[in-house]
Amino acid sequence: MVDKSLQKSDLMNILLIYPPQVRAFMPHLALPLVKQELTRRGHHCKIIDLNLKFYLHVLNRSTLEKAQLKLREEIDLYKQKNEFTNGELVLFARKSSALIRSQYIIDNIELALKIFNGEQFYDFGKYKFALKILEESLELFSSNYGFTDIGISRFRMKYGVSRSAEILEACEDKAENPFLDMFPAWIDEEINSFKPDAIAITFSMDEQLIPGFTLANYLRKTWNGLMVAGGGMVTRLKHELPNHPVFSKIFDSYFPFANAAKFCDMLDALANKPFTMPDKFSDLCPDFSDLPLDDYLAPERLLPFELTIGCSYAKCFYCNHYKTYGDYRYGDATAAANHLKVISEKYGSRHFYFVDEDLVPKFGEELATALKEMKVDINWMIFGRLHKAWKQETFEKLSAGGCKRLIWGLDSVTDRIQAAMNKFTDLDYAEDLLKWSSINGITNSLNFIVGYPSETREEALTIVDFLKRNKPSMGNVGSAIAVSNFMLVKDAAWDKMELKPRIKEEEDFAIYYEFDVERGLTMDETPAFAQEIQDIGVDHLSVGKFNPALRELALLYCSRYGSADDIPITEITGDTSGVEMQFFPVNLESIYGEIQQKMAELSFTSEQFKSNWWRVVTEKEPTTVPIGNIYGYTLNFSYNEVCFQLPISLDLVIEQ
Structure with missing residues (x-):
């Protein structure tokens, strides 16, 4: 399919695209690395972050006012009905609830963005308010698109991404897919101005599959150039995508894999350029120059960087993430420190998220020493694995070199499950490491997995005991826990785990699989139990209770504050002047409550990656209700918790 006109002895214009929909607190790293290599080889290259463009489009008063107007029109049509089907009832409840919230959201979106992008972000009460408004804005916008559910950390539709047929169907559904309305104008403008010879799209997360293929499908119909794809999801589907009809x-x-060099080699060949030896990984310095860094949702510039590629351990039975990188590539600490000095000075960033799978302690010491000697004044965080190569002096050196936060994949706190996972963490030594990290001013964040095959409820609950014992080590600003339910992933060592996978032939693009176990916690009961442990850790042990749970933003808090006592918490409600009573012909409060309850009861299956609004209709069937009295509702705008959504209150009933 390659356009023969590309074969020319000239430089090429390459457009690199990062599609929606993932968090937009900082740029993604892959394309700036590709741009650096392409530019070194003499090609013209431009990055466009359509994910960020999507956020800037939605989190805008004009866009939200249009969404509100569309809601009013749709609800007026619903009000003419005498009764609802189950699907209509769910959509009516969703849209009506969004309409009640809409004016408050519209009146406060500019304040929320001002907080997120400024000094007020560091007031935790104001941060909670702003995050709530941003989440509500995304819900208001997505309620215009049927069952589609968009949030800061999610994109779900009535279509799943485990079936190729559903992805293709989603790419054509104008009622459900918001990107069909946006992409044509956005991408046509870029093509007309930049005139690319080739376009590359990266897929890093499953949430990007439908938006990314929606874009690619449009491009294939309207543009006759070379188009390639890469990223983690392409690696996970490396056999399926090239062989799909x-x-x-x-x-x-x-x-697949981290193959920027092969992509660049192909472009060189098409341009009749002589072969260029690719740079070593350690020579690559990401180029963020195309990106509007001040537009990302953060008060200070936060940038990603990578020290090594892959996982130094790569033996955990349940994991497949390290396999998306190909071979493990060890970095160079001095080169990394030099790159970080250049990037920090060029882009004015003091905060870096190292996206490595795990930090090798010796490398960490070398990097921290180099940063200190070069006087590179930055704050950074990274993932780590708790093992005996870590020493007390390692944390002293890391702290002196700017390390502020370590995210540990501890996963289990019982020796039996550690062995079953093939991790073999020395749990007593792990507690020492957490203590040494904390006393050196480095914040600990712990990841746990609940429901590993054969794990019992009693074994999982030992996480609570572990947190109680180590509460002093989890008290630094930015500390957090993430308790997740076990998920069976593609390419993991299934034969090494006590489970039986459920293979569904129709799920030809499956990344996650359902499974059965003969003993221990079942797949169905684990999610709620994991959430219960998470809530105990946060609400009762106060781990991470007064700082952002989102890891990128937590780094900013632990870089700013030495103690949780220093964090201001100002409760605000914003502009409430536009909040008015809204009237509907059904008891919306009761219906909406029922829908939310049924959402909480949804089982853990491969359907979990579809919108819960859709799953309630297809799996739970809410009660159909007739049209009756007139009910008046207002918004409880004083609600100020981290969870969503803003409650509505029934204030008036007019009997008919």
């Missing part, structure tokens, strides 16, 4: 024709090539 439709997806194999959308892109000319798929590049």
Whole structure:
């Protein structure tokens, strides 16, 4: 499918695209690395972050006012009905609730953005208010698109991403897919101005599959150039995508693993350029120059960086993430420190998220020493694995070199499950490491997995005991826990775990699988139990209770504050002048409450990656209700917790 006109002895224009929909607190790293290599080889290259563009489009008063107007029109049509089907009832409840909230959200979106992008972000009460408004804004916008559910950390539709047929169907559904309304104008403008010879799209998360293929499908119909795809999701689907009857024709090539060099080699060949030896990984310094860094949702510039590629351990039975990188590539500490000095000075950033799988302690010491000697004044965080190569002096050196936060994949606090996972963490030594980290001013964040095959409820609950024992080590600003339910992933060592996978032939793009166990916690009961442990840790042990739970933003808090006592918490309600009573012909409060309850009861299946609004209709069937009295509702805008959504209150009933 390659356009023969590309074969020319000239430089090429390459457009690199990062599609929606993932968090937008900082740029993604892959494309700035690709741009650096392409530019070194003499090509013209431009990055466009459509994910950020999507956020800037939605989190805008004009966009939200249009969404509100559309809601009013749709609700007026619903009000003409005598009764609702189950699907209509769910959509009516969702849209009506969004309409009640809409004016308050519209009146406060500019304040929320001002807080997020300024000094007020560091007031935790104001931060909670702003985050709530941003989440509500995304819900207001997505309620215009049927069952589609968009949030800061999620994108779910009535279509799943485990079935190729559903992805293709989603790419054409104008009622459910918001990107069909946006992409044509956005991408046509870029093509007309930049005139690319080739376009590359990266897929890092499953949430990007439908938006990314929606974009690629449009491009394939309207533009006749070379188009390639890469990223973590391409690696996970490295066998399926190139051999699929439709997806194999959308892109000319798929590049799994971290294969920027092979992509660049192909472009050089098409441009009749002589072969260029690719840079070593340690020589690559990401180029963020195309990106509007001040537009990301953070008060200070926060940038990603990578020290090494892959996982130094790569033996955990349940994991497949390290397999998305290909071979493990060890970095160079001095080169990394030099790059960080250049980037920090060029882009004015003091905060870095190192996206490595795990920090090797010796490398960490070398990096921290180099940063200190070069007087590179930055704050950074990274993932780590708790093992005996870590020493007390390691944390002293890391702290002196700017390390502020370590995210540990502890996963289990019982020796039996550690062995079953093939991790073999020395749990007593792990407690020492947490203590040494904390006393050196480095914040600990712990990740746990509940429901590993054969794990009992009693074994999982030992997480609570562990947190109680180590509460002093989890008291630094930015501390957090993330208690997740076990998920069976593609390419993990299934034969090493006590489970039986449920393979569904129709799920040809599956990344996650359902499973059965003969003993221990079941797949169905684990999610609620994991959330219960999470709530105990946060609400009763106060781990991370007064700082952002989102890891990128937590780094900013632990870089700013030495103690949780220093964090201001100002409760605000924003502009409430536009809040008015809204009237509906059904008891919306009761219906909405029932829907939320049924959402909480949804089982853990492969359908979990679909919108809960859709799953309630297809799996739970809410009670159909007739049209009756007139009910008046107002918004409880004083609600100021971290969770969503803003409650509505029934204030008036007019009997008919």
